[in-house]
Amino acid sequence: MAKVFIPTPLRKFTDQQSDIAIAGATVSEILEQLVERFPSLKQYLITSDGQLPPFINVFVGEEDIRNLQRMETEVSSDTLVSIIPAIAGGSEGVILSKKELARYDRHITIPEFGLEGQIKLKSSKVLVIGSGGLGSPLLLYLAAAGVGHIGIVDFDSVQDSNLHRQVLFGEEEVGMPKVDAAKKKLESLNPYITIKVYKERFSFKNALSLVEEYDVVADGTDNFPTRYLVNDVCVLKGKTNIYASIFQFEGQVSVFNFKDRDGNIGPNYRDLYESPPPLGLVPSCAEGGVLGVLPGIIGSMQALEVIKVITGVGQPLSGKLFTFDALSFSSRTFMLKKNPSNPLTGKTSIEPSLFDYEHFCGFHNHEIKEITAEEFRCLMGSGEDYQLVDVREAHEYYANNLSGILIPMGKILNCSHQIRRDVKVIIHCKAGGRSARAIRSLEEEKGYENLYNLKGGIEAVMACKLENA
Amino acid sequence: MNIRLFGITKDIIGAESLQVPNDLSIHTVRDLKHWLYAKYPDIKSLKALAVAVDHGYAEDGDKLSPGNEIALIPPVSGG
Numbered sequence: 001m002a003k004v005f006i007p008t009p010l011r012k013f014t015d016q017q018s019d020i021a022i023a024g025a026t027v028s029e030i031l032e033q034l035v036e037r038f039p040s041l042k043q044y045l046i047t048s049d050g051q052l053p054p055f056i057n058v059f060v061g062e063e064d065i066r067n068l069q070r071m072e073t074e075v076s077s078d079t080l081v082s083i084i085p086a087i088a089g090g091s092e093g094v095i096l097s098k099k100e101l102a103r104y105d106r107h108i109t110i111p112e113f114g115l116e117g118q119i120k121l122k123s124s125k126v127l128v129i130g131s132g133g134l135g136s137p138l139l140l141y142l143a144a145a146g147v148g149h150i151g152i153v154d155f156d157s158v159q160d161s162n163l164h165r166q167v168l169f170g171e172e173e174v175g176m177p178k179v180d181a182a183k184k185k186l187e188s189l190n191p192y193i194t195i196k197v198y199k200e201r202f203s204f205k206n207a208l209s210l211v212e213e214y215d216v217v218a219d220g221t222d223n224f225p226t227r228y229l230v231n232d233v234c235v236l237k238g239k240t241n242i243y244a245s246i247f248q249f250e251g252q253v254s255v256f257n258f259k260d261r262d263g264n265i266g267p268n269y270r271d272l273y274e275s276p277p278p279l280g281l282v283p284s285c286a287e288g289g290v291l292g293v294l295p296g297i298i299g300s301m302q303a304l305e306v307i308k309v310i311t312g313v314g315q316p317l318s319g320k321l322f323t324f325d326a327l328s329f330s331s332r333t334f335m336l337k338k339n340p341s342n343p344l345t346g347k348t349s350i351e352p353s354l355f356d357y358e359h360f361c362g363f364h365n366h367e368i369k370e371i372t373a374e375e376f377r378c379l380m381g382s383g384e385d386y387q388l389v390d391v392r393e394a395h396e397y398y399a400n401n402l403s404g405i406l407i408p409m410g411k412i413l414n415c416s417h418q419i420r421r422d423v424k425v426i427i428h429c430k431a432g433g434r435s436a437r438a439i440r441s442l443e444e445e446k447g448y449e450n451l452y453n454l455k456g457g458i459e460a461v462m463a464c465k466l467e468n469a
Numbered sequence: 470m471n472i473r474l475f476g477i478t479k480d481i482i483g484a485e486s487l488q489v490p491n492d493l494s495i496h497t498v499r500d501l502k503h504w505l506y507a508k509y510p511d512i513k514s515l516k517a518l519a520v521a522v523d524h525g526y527a528e529d530g531d532k533l534s535p536g537n538e539i540a541l542i543p544p545v546s547g548g
Contacts, residue, residue, distance in 0.1 A: 130548045132548050133547070133548055134548045135548065219548075220548045221546075221548050222546060222547055222548035223546050224544070224546045227546060244548075245544075245545045245546060245547060245548065246545060246547040246548065247476050247477070247545035247546075247547045250475060250476055250545065251545075252542075252545060271526075272519055272526070272544075273517035273518075273519065273544045274517065275516055275517055276516070276517055276544065277514075277515045277516055277517045277543070277544060278514060278515075278516065281477065281511065281514060281515060282476070282477050282515070282543060282544060282545065282546060283477070284546060284547055285547040285548070288547070290547055295547075295548070321519075321526075321542070323475060323542065325475075328485075332524065332540070333524065334519075334521045334524055334525060334526060334540070334542065335524060335525040335526060336526045337525075337526055339528075
């Protein structure tokens, strides 16, 4: 009787037995006996033409049967026959069901990808931060591809103005928390994966613990403080950060903090941009706009890089910044290198103030007073005297306004004499970013104390009107 | 020297690309930055700006010559 060693992933088909005594003179006979006793093993051990599948190796003693007589290799009694599936480290115990094998057939068929690649996807854990424009295609493709464990961090709810690009959501989900809508959609797309959601802001408080349990992080956030935080946490925790970002017609993609096979770690975001631009200078999608299909293109590339990093297939975009310009349909790839003055990995040591993300990005220089769209509606109807100031540009104002006085952001200090000090002054822009900056300048430079930022800007007021219509 | 502009630098400069007159004494990336800062103060206030020379990330001390293809790549944050 020969003894057959069953690897962990296949033990669920052998009632958890690892060593099974089987009579037979050749490998072929032994495997036939084995699958007769445990029929569900057959799909993993023997192809329809009686051969071993390419992802299974069999050893007799210490010799690979491919170096002997293959299936006809003789087996003397008391010899150990070991079945060794081609599975990378960390994937131990992960196995694909028959339905999953059928689902991912077109992946498994690719020679460079194969069952091994698919099993790596199933074993992997990916944290997607932000489920908006980039997050939509990213999550759809990761889920469809069979990434086994996906975490999603987003505190926001679906808004009507998201739907032109955030293809993960539909009209019926407007108002729903994004993570809940995303989970529902992705689970219906692929029941073989698990989705874990975090309905919270990715912040200094939770960043380390959130990232900890994942192998790879994909950054699809929409603001600089969070982008720097994601980068820094990935560097601290040794996680690869698959980065993508968009603006109007342009997109950027890179793979940061990637550890290659030799253990060398590639550049990170701070090698590219040591510190962020001041608040308001580089507009967000809400302020600057974005062509809806652009995050579809860029987010799909981000998904591609996540899949490549997990499976080890191909060369990831580490040490390179890919840029795409949709207007001219041109792309360029720039080589990156490590920056000696990178505060995280460079020669100088880390200053703690660098981790006060919202502060260094100019967000909370000091607290400013806010008023919500709903409160603003009440104020309008209350008869109380107030002044409304619109700090957007003239073309935005003439397209749509709330009848406030127009003082574009760039002229706010020079025209401050038009801003009253004796009543409540509400300052607004499109989404609340520029007006916050205007208020800080006016408070710091001109000593104003009666200014309120309209939270969410004119967009929030319009949304509020729609809801109440 | 021709500079290809990306992202917000297009808006700041008001063009898709920028031609640097050859008669200026711009020999390094640092010289180029100072020339841009003087001409376009908003470029200076960006603080974060990557300069690429011939498809590679360049440092301030790197030398420039007339045939170089230069790109200004500011950060973008949209998602």
